[in-house]
Amino acid sequence: MSARLDEAQVSPGRKSSPAPGRSEGDDGGEALASRTVEICFLLMRNFSLLSFASAIEPLRIANKVLKRKAFTYRCCSLDGSDAVASNGSTIRADCAIGDVERPDLLAVCSSDDVERIGLTLAQKVAIRKLANRSSRIAGICTGAYVLADFGLLDNRNCTIHWEYADFFKERFPDARLVDSLIQTDGKYMTCAGGTSALDLMIGFVAQVHGGAVAADVAEIALHHDWRSGNERQHKHMRDDLESVSQRVRSSIALMTENVVEPLSLQEIAQKLDVSPRQLQREFQKYLKCSPQEYYAKVRLDIARQLVCRTSMRMIDIAMACGFASASHFSKRYRSALGTSPAADRQQHGRVFEF
Structure with a gap:
């Protein structure tokens, strides 16, 4: 199976084509479409509930559209205990990271204070092993920080929430940070968090099952402005710049x-x-x-x-x-x-x- 993710943003009836900024190639979509695709969400401490929900809901909707379990998904934490989100909500963990075998997609979900998450040596080993076994890896919100901390994003294009962009660039100079909502490089996908996780996962559905199915998912989610991911994030401009040159x-x-x-x-x-x-x-x-x-x-x-x-x-x-x-x-x-x-x-x- 190829590790490339080239999602297509198309409407029903239109030919699928790679989204801007992504290269075309044999991405293994047909092989994935013929079986159930397994996704594992690794919920780090203080993860963003908004980003997590935006990422998991398109999978449920895709199963509804396809009228079968095309995607299975489960949540894991580092030690198997329930995961607490940044807003205080608790999500039940299905298992510990060490119990996950070989998912098609490992999605690392994090948020504020990612730099303060202290990982034990055993947890670091478990994450690295699972990353090596996974066909694709996604860093959601500040999940890119976790991946970069392992050197997995060295010499790769990636993105992260704008609040962490400058700190990220200084901390991980070998990662090629791009100011965009979504970035894909090889088997690694990263998104800036918030509702951009919705665009990322709808793009993943498009890669596996085609643009028509993905468009139906976006329609049911009332996400009519499905974004390619090349759009820039927040701009730090204090003044009204409409009238400047x-x-x-x-x-x-x-x-x-x-x-x-x-x-x-x-x-x-x-x-x-x-x-x-x-x-x-x-x-x-x-x-x-x-x-x-x-x-x-x-x-x-x-x-x-x-x-x-x-x-x-x-x-x-x-x-x-x-x-x-x-x-x-x-x-x-x-x-x-x-x-x-x-x-x-x-x-x-x-x-x-x-």
Whole structure:
């Protein structure tokens, strides 16, 4: 069986074709379609219930459309105990990870604080063994972090929820992170979480049983805008940019894509084939600030999201947002926002209880 996943986004009656950004090839869909496909969801501590539900429901609906058990699915946890989601809900685990033999798809579901999940040596061995035995592997929401931590995404295209993107790039420089909803590379699939898991799994149904079945699944799920996965995620832009020039928007896009290692004004200008002085004039005209000042806003916006929405260490946030040190980051943070990162987290951030 080939490990490639080339899902097709088509309507009934249309010829199936690979989604944009995915290569065409022999993906083994016919072999999978002739039998029951087994999916195992590995629910990590604090997993996203929204992403998990978005991933599992298309399989149930596909069975309904096909009028048979085309897909079987079960949930496992690291030790077999029930899994607690990030919203406090509990999902019953069918088994421990060590009890799973050889699924067609292993879907690793995670969410906030993935970097704080402490895995024992035995658990690491079990995950790696199961990944090696699985025909396909999906990282859902921050599940890509778990896969990358094992080196499974080295030199592969992948994606992760935008809140973790900059930290991920610094932590796993050998993984090729792409700002998209879904990425597929070989047998590895990753999605940004939220409802993008719905698009990923409908695409998997399309690969196995064709675009017409997948379109029926999307229709029943009332998911009329089934996305290919190439769409970009959240953009960190503080201001209303509808009225600014295309050159300014392109400059800001470069800024948001280069946060870990910020570009100089000269580098941005060179990439856009314009002089630094011209960029300075356009930023002053449209945004009443210099490009460097706006770049600092972008980086601090991202940093504050990480401070208030994750449990990342301040030094890790500083490095992920291009600051030379934690003290430099804290000084800039206080100057811009009037409070320290630690105080801001305590006042506006989440409560972490592990």
